[in-house]
Amino acid sequence: MDLLQKLKDPQVLKDLTEDAVVWATQHGLVMGLATPTPAAAVVHAPLALTPVPFPAGTFREAEAAAGAFAALVDAVAEDDAYLLATLRPTAAHDDFVARQLALLEATAGPRAAHRGSQGVLAHLRSDYMLHTPTGSLLQVEINTIGVSFACLGGLTACLHGHLLGRLGAGAAERAALPPNDALDQLADALGAAAQAYGVEGAVVVMVVQPGERNLYDQQWAQTRLWERHGVRTLRRTLSELARDAELGADRRLRVGGAVAAVVYFRAGYVPEDYAGEAEWAARERVERSDAFKCPSVAYQLAGAKKVQQDLARPGQVERFLPDEAQAALVRRFFAGLWGLEDLADPDTAAAVGAALRDPGAFVLKPQREGGGHNLYGAELRARLERGGPGLGAYVLMQRILPPINRSVMVRGGEAVEADTLSELGIFSVLVRRGGEVLVSRGAGHLVRTKAAESDEGGVAAGYGVLDSPFLPRRNGSPRPGWHRYGLAAWLPTIFMALTMLVMFHRGRMVGMGQWQPTDPSPRGTLEVLSSTLPFGEPEPDREVEVVEGETPRPSVAEPLFLFIGILSGRGYRHRRLAVRDAWSSNATRHGAVVAKFVLSEDERTPQVEKEVDSFQDIIFVGQRTNYKSILYKTYHVLEYAVRHYDVKFVLKTDDDAFIYVAPLVAQLRALCEHPDCEGERIYMGRMAHHSEVLLQQGHKWNNDIFYNHTGLKTYPTYAMGGGYVLSGEVARLLVDTHERMSLKFTPIEDATVGFWVSAMDLRQIDHPRFYTWAAPCCFKAPVRKAGRRVVTRFALDPEFERGLCSDDPWLILHKIDSPTKMRHVGARVANCTRPVDGLAASIKEHYPPAAQEEIERRQRAAQQIAALEGSMEDEAVEDGADVGQADGEGGREAALRHLRERSARRQRESRDDARSERDRARASGVEAVARMVAARRAAEGAGQVVGGAAGEAEGAGATDEQAAGGVGVNLAAAGGGGGATVDEVAAEDASAADAVAADAGKGKGAGVAVQLVGVGEGDAAVSGQGGDASQGVAAA
Incomplete structure (x- = not known):
C-alpha cells in the first residue's frame, strides 16, 4: 500500500490530518503553547502523518548496542581523572564546562567516600542517522541529561497504528510498527531507583525549566510513575531548589519537607538554566546528597561532545570496555570526529x-x-x-548524509508534504547501587523527522516533528510509501529519483541505490549495513588517478562480466610473459573477461613501454608504490573496472598466480541470484579469520596504522590477497565512498579491503578452491639421489594434479614461484579432458570453437611430450645427504635452503673446484639438450605443437617472446658443488630471465626455445633456438 499516493487526494489528506490532530489531543500527544501558563493551553505535538520506512536489521542492531553504550557511559562517569584530563582543554574556552568540572572536583570527596553505596540512575538516548554513501548507521550524539520524548514518542507509534487502520492497512502492515514502551521503561527505572533508596514516602524531584512547553512529555512520566509504583513527583526549577532544598548531615536532600529519593533533571543542560550562584549552589547540594541523580554531574560530562570525540580515538573505548565484543560493537557506530585544541596536530x-x-x-x-x-x-x-x-x-x-524521504508533516493543524530526513534515537536505562547493577536494558526508541533543508532537528526547538519507524518484514511484503518488491528484485536503485525502492531479505534490505556524485543532496533508499566503512582523514595529496594506457575512457560503459586486475612491477616482465602464455591472453573475451596488469607511473620504463605497445594490457596508477602501499594499486583495479566497464565482477590477483578463468566464470554465473547478475553483493576468496594485527616495527606485516585508526587487535574476516573476487556493485560502492570521504589506506592490502567491506551486507564466500596461502604452490620438492645427476622435471603435487582437471577444479593457484612453472600449469590445464556434461561444457559455453580446437591441439602435443619426458633418465650430482627427501611441513623449503647454504660454503672454500664442477655440469647439460631437441624435432615432424607454444610464431602473429616462452622446459646445470634448480634461479633473477627471452626465438621454425641457466658466480643466462640443435649446443 502506498500511503503517499493515497494522500495525493486532497480530501483524504484533509480528513486524515483532522483525525490525527483530534487523536493526538484526546490521547495526550500534546505540548503547551508559548503563553505565561503553558499548561493551560495546549496544541498537538508536531508529528509526521505517516511512519518513516527504516531497515529492520539496522534498527535491531541499534537496539542491541544500547546496553554497550550504557556500560561505556557508566564507566566513563566513574573515572574523574579521565574526565578532568579530557575536558580541561575545552574548559579553558568554555565557561559552562569549566563550572561543571569545578563542581566535579568540589564533590569528589563525598563521592569517593560513598562510592560503594551511592545510587546511580541513568536515562540515556543514543541518536543515529543513516549515512547514504555507505548505508551505515552513524552516531550523532549520546544524550545523558534532559532526555526528552520517551513518552510522546510512544504515543506517536500508537497514532500511526491508528492512521494505518484508517487508510485500510491490515494487521500485517500495522505489525510493522515496532512496539515502543519507552514511557513505561522510564517510569519503571524511576520506580526501581526510589525503591532501592529505601525510604518510605520518599519522592522524585523533577528539575524543570520555567515556562516549559514540553511539560506534557514530562507529566506523562510522573503520572505513569504514580500509577505503576505509587511514587509521588515534585516539579521544581533550579531557582526553586535553591530556595527550598536542604541538605542534612545524613546527606539526605529534603524538598518541601519530603525526602528526595531521586533528582531527575529535565533542565540544567544549558547555561541559561543557572541564572546565578544560587542555582549552582543548589546543584552542588544535589551532588553532595545521597539521592539518585539522573544524571550526576559526572554523567552529564560523560555525554559531552568532547568526550564523544575522545572515545573515538584508538584504544579509548577499550580502556573502559574490556569486553572486546562490546568495544567493537560500540566502535562500529562512530563517525569521524576531531578535537580542535591543537591545530598543529x-x-x-x-x-x-x-x-x-x-x-x-x-x-x-x-x-x-x-x-x-x-x-x-x-x-x-x-x-x-x-x-x-x-x-x-x-x-x-x-557530516552524516541521511537518505531523503517524502513525508507529510503536521504542525498547528496544517499538513505540509516535503522532502525530509529522519534521526533514530534508542533509549536505555541503568540503575545501580554501588557496584550492584539493578537495572540495565534498552528502553524504547524515538524517531524525529525534519525538513531536508533544515540543519537543526530539535522538535521542542521547532525544527522537527515526532515520527516512528516502519520496519520491513522478512517476507518482503509491501510497505507504506515503498514499492512492492520480492526476493527476485534486488536491483540497484537510483538516488536521484523521489520514489524509493525497497528490498527485503532475511529481515533486512540489501539493495543500495547508485549514488550520484554530482548531486549535493543524495536521495535514495535506506540501507542496511552492519557498521560504518572505515574512513581515513581526508588526504587530498594522496588522491591518485588511473592513467589510461592503451584505450581512451569510453563515454558509455561497455558491459563486462569479469575484470581481472593483475598487480605487477617493473622488474617482473618475465612473470608477465609467463602469465600471458599460461592464461591471461586466452582469458580475454569480448563482453566476458578482460585482464590487465597494473603498474605505477614510476615503473613506466622504456622496456615496459614496449610491452604496452606489444600487448596493450597494462594500465598505470599515478602513485609511487611499494609493498607497503600496494593497496593503492588494488583500489585502482576497482576504480578502473567501474569507470571503464559496466562490470559484474572484479578479480584482484598477482602476477605469480594462475587463474583458471573458464570454470571461475561458470561458477560466478551459477552464484548469481539475480537476472544477468545485476546488483549482486559478493566477496569471494580464501578467508582468513581472527588474524592478529601485527605490531612489530620493521616487520613486513606490521600494521600499526590500522591499529591506531581502529583500535582493533584482530582483523575482520578477509580474503587473502593472492586472489579474490568483489562483485561490481561492491566495487562501485567502495569507489563512490572514497570519492566522497577518503577510505583509510593501510600497509596490509588484503586485510584492509576486508575491513572496508566488513560494513556491508553481502555474501561472503570462503572458497576452498582458491589457493592463496603464503606458502609456494603447487609442485613437488626436487628429489635428489646420492651419487647421481638430476634433470629437473617439474611435477605437480598429486593433490593439485588431480584438482586441476577435476569437475571441481582449482580456480586460483597463487605463489607459483617461477615463470616456467607458470607455463607448466597452463599447459597442464590445456591438456585436461573432462566429460562433455562436466566442466568442458562450461568451457565451451564461454569460449568460441576456435579456442576449443587450440585446446585439443595442445592436448595431443602434450601427450607426446609427456611420453618423451617420461622416458628420460633421472640423473643426479649429489655428494651429501638426500635432502630432497625431507619430510613434514616446510620440507621443500628446508631442502632448498640447505642447498643454497651448502653451495655458498663450498664456493668460499674452493672456487676452483666449483668451476670444475660447473664445467662438468655444462657438458652433461649440452648432451641432455641435444637429446631433447631431437625429441622435439620428432614431435614437430609429426605435426604436433610442442609444449603449448605458438608453433608457427610468424604465421600466427605471435611475438618472438611468446614463441620463446611457449616451451615449459628448463634444464639446470648444477654449479658450485650443489646449487638450486633452474626454476628457483629464474624466479629470483628477473634480469637473467629477460635476457633468455630476448635472445630466444630468432628462428621461425618449430618455435621451440630451450633455456640453459648456469648456476654459480660469473655464469650468464643464454638461450638456444630449437630450429637448429647445433645453435643450442654452441650457445651452451
Whole structure:
C-alpha cells in the first residue's frame, strides 16, 4: 500500500490530518503553547502523518548496542581523572564546562567516600542517522541529561497504528510498527531507583525549566510513575531548589519537607538554566546528597561532545570496555570526529583543511544540548577561518548524509508534504547501587523527522516533528510509501529519483541505490549495513588517478562480466610473459573477461613501454608504490573496472598466480541470484579469520596504522590477497565512498579491503578452491639421489594434479614461484579432458570453437611430450645427504635452503673446484639438450605443437617472446658443488630471465626455445633456438 499516493487526494489528506490532530489531543500527544501558563493551553505535538520506512536489521542492531553504550557511559562517569584530563582543554574556552568540572572536583570527596553505596540512575538516548554513501548507521550524539520524548514518542507509534487502520492497512502492515514502551521503561527505572533508596514516602524531584512547553512529555512520566509504583513527583526549577532544598548531615536532600529519593533533571543542560550562584549552589547540594541523580554531574560530562570525540580515538573505548565484543560493537557506530585544541596536530590540520575546502561535509559542534547551536556551511568556514582560542570549545564532526524521504508533516493543524530526513534515537536505562547493577536494558526508541533543508532537528526547538519507524518484514511484503518488491528484485536503485525502492531479505534490505556524485543532496533508499566503512582523514595529496594506457575512457560503459586486475612491477616482465602464455591472453573475451596488469607511473620504463605497445594490457596508477602501499594499486583495479566497464565482477590477483578463468566464470554465473547478475553483493576468496594485527616495527606485516585508526587487535574476516573476487556493485560502492570521504589506506592490502567491506551486507564466500596461502604452490620438492645427476622435471603435487582437471577444479593457484612453472600449469590445464556434461561444457559455453580446437591441439602435443619426458633418465650430482627427501611441513623449503647454504660454503672454500664442477655440469647439460631437441624435432615432424607454444610464431602473429616462452622446459646445470634448480634461479633473477627471452626465438621454425641457466658466480643466462640443435649446443 502506498500511503503517499493515497494522500495525493486532497480530501483524504484533509480528513486524515483532522483525525490525527483530534487523536493526538484526546490521547495526550500534546505540548503547551508559548503563553505565561503553558499548561493551560495546549496544541498537538508536531508529528509526521505517516511512519518513516527504516531497515529492520539496522534498527535491531541499534537496539542491541544500547546496553554497550550504557556500560561505556557508566564507566566513563566513574573515572574523574579521565574526565578532568579530557575536558580541561575545552574548559579553558568554555565557561559552562569549566563550572561543571569545578563542581566535579568540589564533590569528589563525598563521592569517593560513598562510592560503594551511592545510587546511580541513568536515562540515556543514543541518536543515529543513516549515512547514504555507505548505508551505515552513524552516531550523532549520546544524550545523558534532559532526555526528552520517551513518552510522546510512544504515543506517536500508537497514532500511526491508528492512521494505518484508517487508510485500510491490515494487521500485517500495522505489525510493522515496532512496539515502543519507552514511557513505561522510564517510569519503571524511576520506580526501581526510589525503591532501592529505601525510604518510605520518599519522592522524585523533577528539575524543570520555567515556562516549559514540553511539560506534557514530562507529566506523562510522573503520572505513569504514580500509577505503576505509587511514587509521588515534585516539579521544581533550579531557582526553586535553591530556595527550598536542604541538605542534612545524613546527606539526605529534603524538598518541601519530603525526602528526595531521586533528582531527575529535565533542565540544567544549558547555561541559561543557572541564572546565578544560587542555582549552582543548589546543584552542588544535589551532588553532595545521597539521592539518585539522573544524571550526576559526572554523567552529564560523560555525554559531552568532547568526550564523544575522545572515545573515538584508538584504544579509548577499550580502556573502559574490556569486553572486546562490546568495544567493537560500540566502535562500529562512530563517525569521524576531531578535537580542535591543537591545530598543529597533523590529523587535526588535515581535517580542518578538508572542512575549509568542503564545509558541507562537516559540522562544528559546541558543548551544548537542546538544538540550535551547531555551525554548518558558510558559518562553519567563517568560524574556522577566524580561529582564536575559543575554537577549542568545538568539535569538528563528519557530516552524516541521511537518505531523503517524502513525508507529510503536521504542525498547528496544517499538513505540509516535503522532502525530509529522519534521526533514530534508542533509549536505555541503568540503575545501580554501588557496584550492584539493578537495572540495565534498552528502553524504547524515538524517531524525529525534519525538513531536508533544515540543519537543526530539535522538535521542542521547532525544527522537527515526532515520527516512528516502519520496519520491513522478512517476507518482503509491501510497505507504506515503498514499492512492492520480492526476493527476485534486488536491483540497484537510483538516488536521484523521489520514489524509493525497497528490498527485503532475511529481515533486512540489501539493495543500495547508485549514488550520484554530482548531486549535493543524495536521495535514495535506506540501507542496511552492519557498521560504518572505515574512513581515513581526508588526504587530498594522496588522491591518485588511473592513467589510461592503451584505450581512451569510453563515454558509455561497455558491459563486462569479469575484470581481472593483475598487480605487477617493473622488474617482473618475465612473470608477465609467463602469465600471458599460461592464461591471461586466452582469458580475454569480448563482453566476458578482460585482464590487465597494473603498474605505477614510476615503473613506466622504456622496456615496459614496449610491452604496452606489444600487448596493450597494462594500465598505470599515478602513485609511487611499494609493498607497503600496494593497496593503492588494488583500489585502482576497482576504480578502473567501474569507470571503464559496466562490470559484474572484479578479480584482484598477482602476477605469480594462475587463474583458471573458464570454470571461475561458470561458477560466478551459477552464484548469481539475480537476472544477468545485476546488483549482486559478493566477496569471494580464501578467508582468513581472527588474524592478529601485527605490531612489530620493521616487520613486513606490521600494521600499526590500522591499529591506531581502529583500535582493533584482530582483523575482520578477509580474503587473502593472492586472489579474490568483489562483485561490481561492491566495487562501485567502495569507489563512490572514497570519492566522497577518503577510505583509510593501510600497509596490509588484503586485510584492509576486508575491513572496508566488513560494513556491508553481502555474501561472503570462503572458497576452498582458491589457493592463496603464503606458502609456494603447487609442485613437488626436487628429489635428489646420492651419487647421481638430476634433470629437473617439474611435477605437480598429486593433490593439485588431480584438482586441476577435476569437475571441481582449482580456480586460483597463487605463489607459483617461477615463470616456467607458470607455463607448466597452463599447459597442464590445456591438456585436461573432462566429460562433455562436466566442466568442458562450461568451457565451451564461454569460449568460441576456435579456442576449443587450440585446446585439443595442445592436448595431443602434450601427450607426446609427456611420453618423451617420461622416458628420460633421472640423473643426479649429489655428494651429501638426500635432502630432497625431507619430510613434514616446510620440507621443500628446508631442502632448498640447505642447498643454497651448502653451495655458498663450498664456493668460499674452493672456487676452483666449483668451476670444475660447473664445467662438468655444462657438458652433461649440452648432451641432455641435444637429446631433447631431437625429441622435439620428432614431435614437430609429426605435426604436433610442442609444449603449448605458438608453433608457427610468424604465421600466427605471435611475438618472438611468446614463441620463446611457449616451451615449459628448463634444464639446470648444477654449479658450485650443489646449487638450486633452474626454476628457483629464474624466479629470483628477473634480469637473467629477460635476457633468455630476448635472445630466444630468432628462428621461425618449430618455435621451440630451450633455456640453459648456469648456476654459480660469473655464469650468464643464454638461450638456444630449437630450429637448429647445433645453435643450442654452441650457445651452451
